[in-house]
Amino acid sequence: MNKIVIVGANHAGTAAANTLMANYKDAKVTIFDANSNISFLGCGMALWIGEQIAGAEGLFYSDKEKLEAQGAVVHMEAPVENIDFDRKVVYATLKDGTKVEESYDKVILATGSTPIIPNIPGIDLENVQKVKLYQHADEVIRKLKTEEIENVVVVGAGYIGVELAEAFERKGKKVTLIDIADTCLPVYYDEPFTNLMRENLKNHGIHLAFGERVLEIRGDQKVREVVTDKGVHKADMVVLSIGFRPNTALGNGKLELFRNGAFVVDKHQETSMKDVYAIGDCATVFDNSIQDTNYIALASNAVRTAIVAAHNAGGGTLESAGVQGSNGICIYDLKMLSTGMTLAKANVCGFEAAATDYDDLQKPEFIEENNPKVKIRIVYDKKTRVILGAQMASTYDISMGIHLFSLAIQERVTIDKLALTDIFFLPHFNKPYNYITMAALGAK
Ligand SMILES: Cc1cc2nc3c(=O)[nH]c(=O)nc-3n(C[C@H](O)[C@H](O)[C@H](O)COP(=O)(O)OP(=O)(O)OC[C@H]3O[C@@H](n4cnc5c(N)ncnc54)[C@H](O)[C@@H]3O)c2cc1C
Numbered sequence: 001m002n003k004i005v006i007v008g009a010n011h012a013g014t015a016a017a018n019t020l021m022a023n024y025k026d027a028k029v030t031i032f033d034a035n036s037n038i039s040f041l042g043c044g045m046a047l048w049i050g051e052q053i054a055g056a057e058g059l060f061y062s063d064k065e066k067l068e069a070q071g072a073v074v075h076m077e078a079p080v081e082n083i084d085f086d087r088k089v090v091y092a093t094l095k096d097g098t099k100v101e102e103s104y105d106k107v108i109l110a111t112g113s114t115p116i117i118p119n120i121p122g123i124d125l126e127n128v129q130k131v132k133l134y135q136h137a138d139e140v141i142r143k144l145k146t147e148e149i150e151n152v153v154v155v156g157a158g159y160i161g162v163e164l165a166e167a168f169e170r171k172g173k174k175v176t177l178i179d180i181a182d183t184c185l186p187v188y189y190d191e192p193f194t195n196l197m198r199e200n201l202k203n204h205g206i207h208l209a210f211g212e213r214v215l216e217i218r219g220d221q222k223v224r225e226v227v228t229d230k231g232v233h234k235a236d237m238v239v240l241s242i243g244f245r246p247n248t249a250l251g252n253g254k255l256e257l258f259r260n261g262a263f264v265v266d267k268h269q270e271t272s273m274k275d276v277y278a279i280g281d282c283a284t285v286f287d288n289s290i291q292d293t294n295y296i297a298l299a300s301n302a303v304r305t306a307i308v309a310a311h312n313a314g315g316g317t318l319e320s321a322g323v324q325g326s327n328g329i330c331i332y333d334l335k336m337l338s339t340g341m342t343l344a345k346a347n348v349c350g351f352e353a354a355a356t357d358y359d360d361l362q363k364p365e366f367i368e369e370n371n372p373k374v375k376i377r378i379v380y381d382k383k384t385r386v387i388l389g390a391q392m393a394s395t396y397d398i399s400m401g402i403h404l405f406s407l408a409i410q411e412r413v414t415i416d417k418l419a420l421t422d423i424f425f426l427p428h429f430n431k432p433y434n435y436i437t438m439a440a441l442g443a444k
């Protein structure tokens with residue numbers, strides 16, 4: 001028997017448990033999670049808040065019962081407080097207060113992340129909201145139902161902030177979106193693309209306060225305004241979305257940490273200590289675009305890293321292919337996708353990078369309906385010609401296209417090879433001179 005303890009059972013922990021129980025019959029899996037629910041799809045939070053879906057029920061895909069039906073022992077509302085890595089024992093407190101000690105052969109840390117909370121005055125005022133868990137979204141929705149929430153200030157115009165700004169606007173709120181950077185989504189896109197999203201948000205009445213540093217949140221008991229270095233914004237609710245911090249306190253000085261505190265793992269998801277694996281938002285990834293260790297918090301990475309760890313902990317051997325941080329967003333029908341590095345990031349990282357851009361229609365001009373504009377940028381290394389990143393935008397669903405670039409970065413394909421890649425043509429779908437080919441051919 002192979003005793004495997006999984007700490008944390010959200011996307012990463014659940015995927016690890018499923019993989020173990022489907023493939024390794026001798027695995028005895030015990031799971032601890034501090035929360036009362038698992039598998040909440042945060043990606044559906046904005047759709048739920050903005051009432052684009054009926055409710056939260058469909059945003060869960062697993063629970064204690066499902067995992068137990070496969071053979072796991074599952075403890076919910078059972079935080080793990082300590083791990084003795086030398087003795088291989090996990091210490092937790094169960095819901096009824098019972099203290100348990102669970103020994104293991106292998107432990108998989110899937111403790112995820114928590115939202116970064118800025119250290120500014122007023123952060124503890126009523127109606128200053130975090131947005132990570134199901135409970136957070138539920139609380140926001142309950143408060144939005146009251147008349148008193150008219151002005152919502154979202155701090156951080158990354159993926160969560162932009163998605164939630166749309167959701168609050170759909171609920172009829174006056175929304176201000178603040179970012180310390182001079183644009184939205186700066187982590188994922190270069191300026192031609194962030195400008196598209198900026199215009200999109202502005203056109204829907206969202207007040208943009210980019211390039212502003214939040215100094216203070218003011219109120220009586222409840223929040224009333226957000227003070228930045230450039231002005232004051234009225235606020236009945238403040239939503240904090242300035243990124244995640246890995247949850248790695250259990251490492252307790254024993255495990256090597258990345259610069260942001262994530263558990264450093266190898267390509268088998270093993271930490272600096274043998275038989276201790278880390279997956280999902282609490283761990284690093286190997287980023288193929290920079291060819292180095294990085295931190296990229298995504299549910300997609302959580303699932304993939306979990307599969308790798310589960311096979312290695314279960315007794316098999318599986319190496320991660322690394323990731324490109326592929327991602328996408330859809331705001332009022334504007335769809336944007338990116339993978340790998342932006343041009344700005346590539347240059348900051350010391351690459352001699354260039355970008356090739358192309359704007360076109362999705363299909364030939366004679367297709368008069370459902371034929372929107374598309375925009376693409378491919379970032380490549382001028383010296384090696386290797387593709388480093390790609391960005392795409394359209395109101396058309398071009399999302400499948402970004403997977404090609406994800407694989408290209410993973411496999412270190414050159415821009416010249418991509419230019420000659422066989423891309424099919426059918427007017428119902430695309431153009432004979434496809435914009436991917438055209439952008440690649442345009443590389444200097
Ligand atoms: C609003 C929102 C939208 C998002 N949209 C997307 C999207 O569209 N696409 C995408 O790829 N990603 C998205 N993400 C990111 C994605 O949700 C995270 O990357 C993902 O949740 C990471 O999964 P995880 O299991 O590694 O960590 P977490 O989800 O953080 O789960 C960690 C689990 O560990 C448990 N835990 C922590 N400490 C302990 C302890 N000591 N003892 C026991 N249990 C513990 C917690 O209770 C929790 O259940 C979104 C996130 C949010 C908040």
Ligand SMILES: NC(=O)c1ccc[n+]([C@@H]2O[C@H](COP(=O)([O-])OP(=O)(O)OC[C@H]3O[C@@H](n4cnc5c(N)ncnc54)[C@H](O)[C@@H]3O)[C@@H](O)[C@H]2O)c1
Binds near residue numbers: 179187244
């Ligand atoms: N569609 C998706 O794939 C999706 C959706 C939601 C979340 N996620 C993931 O979840 C994680 C967390 O998302 P997030 O939106 O919190 O982070 P993020 O990294 O996407 O964006 C954080 C934003 O906050 C800004 N910021 C940082 N400090 C600030 C400060 N003090 N004041 C004002 N602005 C500040 C940054 O400039 C950045 O624009 C990310 O890894 C993200 O990719 C993905």
